[in-house]
Every structure is written in structure tokens, then in C-alpha cells.
Amino acid sequence: MPTNSSCLTQHHWDIFCTVVDNYGDIGVTWRLAKQLVAEYNIPINLWVDDLLSFSHILPKLDINKAQQSFFGVNIFQWNNPLDIEFKSGEVVIEAFACELPSQVKGQIEQLHHHSDTHAPTWLNLEYLSAEDWVDGCHGLPSSQPNGVTKWFYFPGFSAKTGGLICERDLFNQRDEWQADPKHKLALFKQLGLQGINAQDTVISVFSYETEALTALCHLWQASPTPVHALIPKGRSLNSIQSLLPCAIEDLIPGQQFIIGSLTLHILPMTDQNGFDRLLWSCDFNIVRGEDSFLRAQWAAKPFIWHIYPQEDDYHLVKLQAFIQIYCDNLAPEIATTWSEVNLAFNQGNTNAVVMHWQHLLSVNLPLMQHAIKWPINALNDADLASRLVQFVNNS
Known part of the structure; x- marks a missing residue:
């Protein structure tokens, strides 16, 4: 029996970023998105709530455009609630504990409970820290009320952490x-x-x-x-x-x-x-x-x-x-x-x-x-x- 196409995950990753302090959070997620496309050929959809601040580090960005692409990254205006159709990719990343839209969480739950699909991997990309406790918290699972597992991903300086953003060349x-x-x-x-x-x-x-x-x-x-x-x-x-x-x-x-x-x-x-x-x-x-x-x-x-x-x-x-x-x-x-x-x-x-x-x-x-x-x-x-x-x- 053919699987319902609306429940299939797409072969891309979604990254959600709420802009805080103008450039910090979006600076990290933008670098990561570009690197995943350039070095791993992973299609990236980057959802950003503040295109004006984003445009300060990406001057060609059109702040009035709901969808656009630069360096192979698809950039979407993240309004709440979402006013753009969302189709979950293989990975969903909430950057720095931003709250995912309810439509996104609902779709992750639907895919998780659908026997014919592989549910997306849900990650919370945390802030960088050199503190000792990061080693023990990196990669820990967190079971959500809907039964879905979210993983905590901690960047860091030791081999036990998620590492540091650095392009290959x-x-x-x-x-x-x-x-x-x-x-x-x-x-x-x-x-x-x-x-x-x-x-x-x-x-x-x-x-x-x-x-x-x-x-x-x-x-x-x-x-x-x-x-x-x-x-x-x-x-x-x-x-x-x-x-x-x-x-x-x-x-x-x-x-x-x-x-x-x-x-x-x-x-x-x-x-x-x-x-x-x-x-x-x-x-x-x-x-x-x-x-x-x-x-x-x-x-x-x-x-x-x-x-x-x-x-x-x-x-x-x-x-x-x-x-x-x-x-x-x-x-x-x-x-x-x-x-x-x-x-x-x-x-x-x-x-x-x-x-x-x-x-x-x-x-x-x-x-x-x-x-x-x-x-x-x-x-x-x-x-x-x-x-x-x-x-x-x-x-």
C-alpha cells in the first residue's frame, strides 16, 4: 500500500532561529547552515524571525521577502503562527532553546507515531560553553509529553562535546x-x-x-x-x-x-x-x-x-x-x-x-x-x- 505522501519526511534539515542580541544567535546558525550545504550537501531550510537584524550580516537579504536563497540555504521568514507551509525534513534543529511553532511540533509528533515513516531527529542546539558540566549533558535525550525524543546538542571545547563551528578550509x-x-x-x-x-x-x-x-x-x-x-x-x-x-x-x-x-x-x-x-x-x-x-x-x-x-x-x-x-x-x-x-x-x-x-x-x-x-x-x-x-x- 502506498504511504501517505503528506507524512513522508523530506531530505532536508530545518533550522529555527530566534534573533537575540541582533547578531549572535543568527551569526552561529547562519554559519552552520552554510557549512552543512557547502561541505555535506545537505539541503537546509533556515527559519528566522527577524530578517532585518539578519540583513546586517547578509546585506543582500530582502527583508520583505518571505522566501529566498543564498549560498544554497533556503531562508524563510518565521512568523508565528507559520504562514508558510511546513514539511518536516530529516532533522529539525531549534537553535538556542527557541520555541518551535506548534505546527512543527505537531508534524514531528505525527511522523513519530506514523509506522510507515522515519520521524525527524529533533535537536536543541545549545550555547557554547567551556564549563565542565557540558561534557555530561551533551547528547542527552529528553522525552517530550507527546512521546517524542528531543536531543540536547552542546558545542564545546572537549572531545566529549559537540565541537566548534569551523569551515574546512x-x-x-x-x-x-x-x-x-x-x-x-x-x-x-x-x-x-x-x-x-x-x-x-x-x-x-x-x-x-x-x-x-x-x-x-x-x-x-x-x-x-x-x-x-x-x-x-x-x-x-x-x-x-x-x-x-x-x-x-x-x-x-x-x-x-x-x-x-x-x-x-x-x-x-x-x-x-x-x-x-x-x-x-x-x-x-x-x-x-x-x-x-x-x-x-x-x-x-x-x-x-x-x-x-x-x-x-x-x-x-x-x-x-x-x-x-x-x-x-x-x-x-x-x-x-x-x-x-x-x-x-x-x-x-x-x-x-x-x-x-x-x-x-x-x-x-x-x-x-x-x-x-x-x-x-x-x-x-x-x-x-x-x-x-x-x-x-x-x-
Whole structure:
């Protein structure tokens, strides 16, 4: 007897993403979607609730279009309730504990109880964390009230976790880029940034608000050599409004402001490939969230991670967990200096961040060497997409 075609799963994966904090969640899911298509030839339907924020990292996206395709990924406007027909694929991923639409959960349940079909694998892709407990929670099943099993997939730094997002050829591309200074100078010119010489210190800034950034800018003003801070319009600028001659909303990408030895450059928004190249081109990167945090590590440059503040300072627990594994093979004086800079920046401790930044300059070379070795160690033989595909095949 022929099977009811409406109950058959399609040969694609569905990923649902609720955009939080503008770029973080969608940044991760967009990278994963592109990689699954490019490297595993898996058709991906990406459902996103906020196309406007998404368009900041995918400038060609039409925010008024309900369905469109880029890099082989089918992008759908996720309205609630869904106003586009949904046909479940082989895998359904809810990114970062977003709530799946009732139509989707209903279809998963229907397929689960239909004897002639293979029900889709339902995954909750969690946030990245370096905490120890992730090892024990990755891959655990959760039985839902409707009898369906949902699996928890935790990215992480150990072999027992779901791994880290990293495209197959990324490190080769980075090494070729960094081998010749003409690449970074061409990028700066393309971004409309003027007056940057190859030997100048260039720092990218993509942080939340903190007085620690204000303190560092004052320190950079008195530097004996030129310092360029590259800052996009957004939350970082709220911390240095006092240094600007106009309101933040009046700033234009490409503008620059010279304050002593420091030149502030206003960056245009860029796509993800452009952001990667920006991180590769700077001497130091200050990043936030999850996607930028990981890309700063892959850039093989020293960085500060400004983690999203949480109640009872729980974000500092997450920061300390990462510091512990990042500094595992570092000499004590270098580990202490880098750790203290990160802690001071996250605590908004202006005096401490200035003092430890000055110490950081004296250990820059070994810190740089560590930053170059770290990506290979952190990848732990297999990236997140590879482990994810294997997990689905085994589930």
C-alpha cells in the first residue's frame, strides 16, 4: 500500500532561529547552515524571525521577502503562527532553546507515531560553553509529553562535546591572508579607513558597554606609537561618547577622529566573510557574544572576550571556565596577565584594565605564539558540523 505522501519526511534539515542580541544567535546558525550545504550537501531550510537584524550580516537579504536563497540555504521568514507551509525534513534543529511553532511540533509528533515513516531527529542546539558540566549533558535525550525524543546538542571545547563551528578550509585561507600585509591594507582601504600603515597597531572593538573601554582609549591616546581602534556603529560607541564630537546616530562609516596617538575609525557593517578578514587583519580583537568570540580565536590573534552580563555575575563563571582551558599551556606570568585583562574588562574595572593592558604589551610575542597554536588544539580533531552529522547518523 502506498504511504501517505503528506507524512513522508523530506531530505532536508530545518533550522529555527530566534534573533537575540541582533547578531549572535543568527551569526552561529547562519554559519552552520552554510557549512552543512557547502561541505555535506545537505539541503537546509533556515527559519528566522527577524530578517532585518539578519540583513546586517547578509546585506543582500530582502527583508520583505518571505522566501529566498543564498549560498544554497533556503531562508524563510518565521512568523508565528507559520504562514508558510511546513514539511518536516530529516532533522529539525531549534537553535538556542527557541520555541518551535506548534505546527512543527505537531508534524514531528505525527511522523513519530506514523509506522510507515522515519520521524525527524529533533535537536536543541545549545550555547557554547567551556564549563565542565557540558561534557555530561551533551547528547542527552529528553522525552517530550507527546512521546517524542528531543536531543540536547552542546558545542564545546572537549572531545566529549559537540565541537566548534569551523569551515574546512578556514585556517588555510587565514594563513594565506596573514602572510602578506597587502591584504589587510587593501581591506582597510575597501572599508574606507584611511591613514593606517602596515606597522601601526590596529585593534577591532565589538563589545558591550563598559567603562573599561573608555579607560583603554585614554591609555591608547598616550601611546608612543600610533593606535587605530576600528569600531562599528553600535553598543561599543556608547562607552566612548565623551570622545566623539557628535552624537552616535550622526556618525558615518569611514569617519575617523584623531585623539593624540589614537585614531577612532567608524566601521561599516560587513558580512561574515568580511568580519573574519577584519579579525585576521588586526593585531588585537575585542569581541563579544558567541559567534565573534569563536571567530576571534580562529583569527589566531590575542583578544578580549566581553561576555554577555548575567544575573549574579554568572557570566564571570563562564569566562573563568574558558580562561582555564585557554591558559592551560601558557607560562604563569602570561596566563595571569591575559586573564586579568579579560576579567578587568568584563568587570568594568578601569584601573585594573589599564594596568594589565600595559603588562600585556611586555608578553605580546609569546601570547601571539599561543594564539597561533590555540585553534588547532581547540578544534580537537573534528568541527561541530562533522560531529553533528555523525550524531544524527547515529541517533
